[in-house]
Amino acid sequence: MAKKSESSRVSTDIRYDKDGKQVSYLRVPNSRDNSGWGTLLMPIAVIKNGKGPTVLFTGGNHGDEYEGPVALLKLIRALEAKAIKGRVIVIPGLNFPALMAGTRLSPIDGRNMNRAFPGERAGTITQVIAHYVQTQILPMVDAAYDLHSGGYSMFMTPSVMIHYLPNKKQMAATVEAMKAFRAPVGLVIEELDTEGMLDTAVENMGKVFVGAELGGGAVLTPETIAITEAGIRNVLIHFGMAKGKPETAPWRGRRESLVMETPDIGCFSMAMDDGLYEPFLELRDTVAEGQKLGQIHYPQAPERTPLVVRAGTSGVLYCRRAPGRIEKGDTLAVLAKPSKTW
Numbered sequence: 001m002a003k004k005s006e007s008s009r010v011s012t013d014i015r016y017d018k019d020g021k022q023v024s025y026l027r028v029p030n031s032r033d034n035s036g037w038g039t040l041l042m043p044i045a046v047i048k049n050g051k052g053p054t055v056l057f058t059g060g061n062h063g064d065e066y067e068g069p070v071a072l073l074k075l076i077r078a079l080e081a082k083a084i085k086g087r088v089i090v091i092p093g094l095n096f097p098a099l100m101a102g103t104r105l106s107p108i109d110g111r112n113m114n115r116a117f118p119g120e121r122a123g124t125i126t127q128v129i130a131h132y133v134q135t136q137i138l139p140m141v142d143a144a145y146d147l148h149s150g151g152y153s154m155f156m157t158p159s160v161m162i163h164y165l166p167n168k169k170q171m172a173a174t175v176e177a178m179k180a181f182r183a184p185v186g187l188v189i190e191e192l193d194t195e196g197m198l199d200t201a202v203e204n205m206g207k208v209f210v211g212a213e214l215g216g217g218a219v220l221t222p223e224t225i226a227i228t229e230a231g232i233r234n235v236l237i238h239f240g241m242a243k244g245k246p247e248t249a250p251w252r253g254r255r256e257s258l259v260m261e262t263p264d265i266g267c268f269s270m271a272m273d274d275g276l277y278e279p280f281l282e283l284r285d286t287v288a289e290g291q292k293l294g295q296i297h298y299p300q301a302p303e304r305t306p307l308v309v310r311a312g313t314s315g316v317l318y319c320r321r322a323p324g325r326i327e328k329g330d331t332l333a334v335l336a337k338p339s340k341t342w
């Protein structure tokens with residue numbers, strides 16, 4: 001019998017305190033034209049064995065990012081309770097309607113899950129899901145790993161990402177949790193727009209939050225999936241929940257985990273015009289300040305000279321625009337620099 005909660009409109013038959021493996025659903029009210037008493041059934045798994053830390057893994061926060069959902073579906077099938085100490089909570093599709101539609105935002109209410117926290121009990125479906133996670137799941141969690149990717153619009157160096165935190169103890173634990181994943185890059189970043197993010201919700205509770213950007217272009221690759229799966233195993237070993245030796249999965253012929261930062265605004269290059277973007281560089285290429293990153297062509301004016309996009313600083317190409325068609329204001333490239341601090 002699904003338990004009705006006073007504090008959330010989402011119900012579930014999952015018992016978070018029960019040992020063993022449970023695979024079931026969060027039942028989210030979804031009354032609509034063709035289903036008056038309809039419910040969105042959102043998969044969730046809880047795998048628990050006795051006392052120990054609780055780690056939350058989420059994928060599909062944006063619906064066009066596939067490494068997280070695929071690796072987490074594999075984890076749900078493979079991980080048995082007896083293989084761990086503590087509790088693993090897995091939500092492979094946090095914005096489940098978006099995941100099923102292959103879109104970044106929810107097709108039901110048009111909302112971005114990662115701008116919906118702390119959510120609203122009586123809000124739209126994205127807000128209701130966020131509110132359940134905020135009020136019912138996050139209080140149980142010691143660490144949360146939210147597995148993103150570049151989605152349709154960006155290619156990212158497979159990486160895990162954390163923010164600068166004022167609390168030194170929380171920052172130290174978060175840096176270790178980032179390094180533990182052993183992604184090709186660990187990025188310490190200051191984001192300009194953090195309002196409503198799951199990241200912020202977890203960080204504000206004083207807990208460990210690690211985001212991941214595991215690939216991009218709304219495509220999966222064997223390498224990015226392998227990096228994601230190794231990272232999840234490494235995290236369970238890091239928290240003393242599973243036995244084994246951490247492994248660094250290869251990416252483009254190298255096994256390395258660099259810590260990097262994006263220290264100045266010159267790291268971010270955006271399109272200053274509409275058009276077709278021709279990139280000159282690949283991810284991980286080294287870039288000098290002023291170097292040409294690419295150029296914007298004008299398809300309606302063949303005689304017009306393309307607009308050259310130059311690097312605002314030196315660094316390594318961490319992220320680049322995926323689709324060729326661009327609009328003014330799109331992010332075209334992000335450069336990162338090796339960290340001297342972390």
Ligand SMILES: [Zn+2]
Pocket residue numbers: 061062065148149151
């Ligand atoms: Zn995302």
